[in-house]
Amino acid sequence: MMIKVAIIGSGGISKSHVQCLTKISDAQIVSTYDVDFQRAAELAASCGAKAYSEVEEAVLAADLVYILTPPSFHKDLSIMAMENGKHVMIEKPIAISAEDAEQIVEASDRLGRLAMVGFNMRYRQGYNKLKRIVDSGKLGPVLNLWSQRMSMGSQKGTWRTNQLQMSGFTIESLSHDIDIFRWLSGSEVESVYGNVKNSRDDLPGYDDNSLVILKLRNGYTASIQASWSSHLDFNSRGIVGNEGTAMISGKGTWNFDTFRYKTNRMDNEFVESFDDPLNADSYLEENIHFIDCVKNGTKPITTAKDGLAILQVSQAILQSSRENRVVTL
């Protein structure tokens, strides 16, 4: 069974998805759309699809619609696609407000359409090393998780910093860290304390630094230290357990090249070099998964409900920072 795909939003991330979808034998990209028609046309030419100047026409040509626009447009586009009987793959973050996200969840339930939110980090090699070791029990009872990622993000002149379209770093980018913590712990976030800052006088309202402590319902604690205004580039993610500690690290915000762990039973730490840059592999796995879900009518691993839960955590972090207090979800 061939799944016909529409691509709505033909910018940066669409290229990663299109590259992957063209490798999946059960998927065929049939239509593209962008408010900038030229972009849709170029993308369509790269994959043998047709570019449309009306979004509804692009949607109607397909079985499955990829919503790859800035997040402020995700709600209207995804609901329109589901109302036309289509399944949707929505890039993260699901939306820019919990109210919008709730409407997407409601439409997916009411219309019986699959809505996956694209948290591709779950398919990264590095995070899977952490997931396997924590699930193996080798680290013992978990005390805390961390995500530290520092780099210089140059976002001027894009929707990410445009007053009318921005969702901000804490909503857009921290959605990945929050998703990974929920996945590694198997638990929801109970409360947060956040300190969110804007380093740029020329980009009012744009948060680019978030320092966050999260408490999870199962008792784990977690921290996020994330900056898009750091003059040094590095990252590390890890887990401290009672009987062992594991971490991955690498250059920049998203590249992992080293996995280390040590437990009480080991004399020396285990160190492994591996190559897990932020490339198309995780998007390929993500796309294979969702095409399978659409073919078989099965639930995706990251649904609109997950997208909503994650967005609520981001909003609680922002509220915590504004009010300088712990916010309970």
Ligand SMILES: NC(=O)c1ccc[n+]([C@@H]2O[C@H](COP(=O)([O-])OP(=O)(O)OC[C@H]3O[C@@H](n4cnc5c(N)ncnc54)[C@H](O)[C@@H]3O)[C@@H](O)[C@H]2O)c1
């Ligand atoms: N999973 C990841 O790692 C990852 C990485 C990058 C971006 N993203 C997400 O992907 C989405 C898009 O980001 P991007 O980096 O591709 O942005 P982008 O600016 O490169 O592309 C967005 C495109 O959407 C088009 N667009 C704007 N409004 C539209 C509308 N109403 N209808 C149709 N097209 C419209 C723009 O013209 C542009 O071509 C965002 O939600 C972002 O957070 C996810």
